Amino acid sequence: MPSKIAADTLAINGGQQALPEVEGTGPGKIGVEEFMELADAWGYSEKAKAAIRSAIASEPDTAPLLSRYYNPRPSKVQALEEMAAAMFDIPYVLAVNSGTSALNTAYVAAGIGPGCEVIVPAYTFFATVAEVVTARAIPVIADIDESLTLDPEDVARKITPRTRAIVPVHMIGTCADMKPLLELARRHNLVVIEDAAQACGATYMGKRLGTLGDMGCFSISSYKITGGGEAGLVMTRDHHLHIRAQNNHDTGACWRPDRYAVEQEEGELFAGYNYKLSELEGAVNLAQLRKMPDQVARWQKAKRRIAGQLGRFAGVTPQQVRDPGEVGYNLIYFAPDAASAQATADALSAEGIGAGTRGGKTARDWHIYAYWQHILERKSATPDGCPWTCEKNAGLGQNYSPDMCPRALDLLGRAVFIAVNQWWTEGDCDRIASGVNKVLGAFFERESDRTGWPPAV
Ligand SMILES: Cc1ncc(COP(=O)(O)O)c(C=O)c1O
Known part of the structure; x- marks a missing residue:
């Protein structure tokens, strides 16, 4: 006969556990509702959402935490x-x-x-x-x-x-x-x-x-x-x-x-x-x-095909492209001045070829140093003015001015950006090239019979 174990014997000494099991259980922390919120964010139809809900509901509960650690599946x-x-x-x-x-x-x-x-x-x-x-x-x-x-x-x-x-x-x-x-x-x-x-x-x-x-x-x-x-x-x-x-x-x-x-x-x-x-x-x-290599190849192919057909025009400088390995999602040229940059961009857009300018010092833009007020005015998150006022930073190159990089302002002020679409067909590329030649030819004199902008040349 086993000897009777007193009710107050600690489990660690062989007594009964105080809590051998819990009655309350529930679903995993992240389940169907979270995925439905995502489907809602993506604008899925009620029919699609119902299908997703029933598909997820029939899956075993894997309780994903959506964090890298402590997940049941590889990260x-x-x-x-x-x-x-x-x-x-x-x-x-x-x-x-x-x-x-x-x-x-x-x-x-x-x-x-x-x-x-x-x-x-x-x-x-x-x-x-x-x-x-x-x-x-x-x-x-x-x-x-x-x-x-x-x-x-x-x-x-x-x-x-x-x-x-x-x-x-x-x-x-x-x-x-x-x-x-x-x-x-x-x-x-x-x-x-x-x-x-x-x-x-x-x-x-x-x-x-x-x-x-x-x-x-x-x-x-x-x-x-x-x-x-x-x-x-x-x-x-x-x-x-x-x-x-x-x-x-x-x-x-x-x-x-x-x-x-x-x-x-x-x-x-x-x-x-x-x-x-x-x-x-x-x-x-x-x-x-996983999609990136094919995307890049499509962009490169489209841009090179267009660039290869573009003429040279007096006063128009194509962007310097040092290596044909660039991604090529924009075709860029510098017009002689901001006014002709804007005029050619407008004419291109009217032809159906989306083109725009960046604005030099005429429009606020966080990409251009002249608008980095936080830097030019040496703004700090704290009243002590750190890091500008830090002892270790004394004498370092902090003398900023909106005119300190004149080439950036000049180039960006007369740059025209034509967004290249990776899905353009060869026919699209050919029509775009002839449209760019048409517009630039209407504004500027064709320099020679030479064709081809970098990276095509
Ligand atoms: C050149 C460059 N660096 C850094 C960033 C910052 O990236 P994120 O917006 O992912 O913080 C961007 C984003 O626009 C960028 O264009």
Whole structure:
């Protein structure tokens, strides 16, 4: 006969458990309702929503958390990183929740902070510059050339003993002049952080943009040629930069094999942010990135076909394209002045060819340095004026003025942008080329029988 166990015997000593089971159970945290909200956000019909509801309801409850960690299935964010690493032929890729957080993460990982100058172009989305300031360093604005990307000669003029990094931005799918920029960086021992937010998939001398410098940053948000929702990527070949980037993007350090382990490499642990990408965005961007090579090939084919048929006209300068590996989602030329830029853009649009101008100093635009009021007026988030007033930043290149990069203002003031559609047929491309020739021929004298704009020539 088993001896009777007293009711107050602790379970740990062989007594009865106080709570052998619970009666209350419920569905997983995220279920049908969350997916229905998404279907609603996408404007699905009631019929489609009913079909989705019944399809999901018949699935086993897998309780997805939509975060990278603690999910029953392999992570989509991790799959995105692995696919990007293979596609870009680079060992380390970190997915983050925006292009802006990618830039902040790369800057912090590279050790940019008080006492550092970082050279950025006069033409870029403001995030490239803003994140230098959030890293508490000082942005130095360099002019651009006829590629609409950093002018290496102006960069060379702006390097000082306090320069720590150069940030080439591959604007509108076009490659910055990486060869001289990398040479300058090597000579002066500077870090190169590429902002490839607008050029996902483009190549320069056979290598994907974002993999030529020390670190590459991408936005893969809905507004970019590849991407959906809000997301970004940080790439590097350097393990130490990668683990510092990981730390910055997830200060809780879930990414570590042992989350609570002590520091393995000096500089690995510091107070960072939470820039993790959700599984939802990871899944969408995994599908997006898979489509990227075909998208880029279609854009390149369309732009090259059009560019190959365009004539040369007195006073009209095609954008400089250094490498045919650019993405090619815009065809750009510089008219002799702002008035003729606008007039030709209007005439092109009237022909059915969507064209626009950027405005130089005539319209507020966060892509053009002259409107970066936060920088020109050295705005600070805190009353102490940090980082501008920080002792370590004293004497650094902070003397900004709206006229400091005259070439950027001149070029952007007379640039005409024709958006290229990846789905245009050969016939569409031919009609567009003849439409551009028609309009430019009506405004300007044809220079010669020479045809072909870069990258077709
Ligand atoms: C050149 C450039 N850098 C950075 C960013 C910032 O990316 P996100 O909007 O994903 O933060 C953008 C977005 O427009 C961009 O065009």
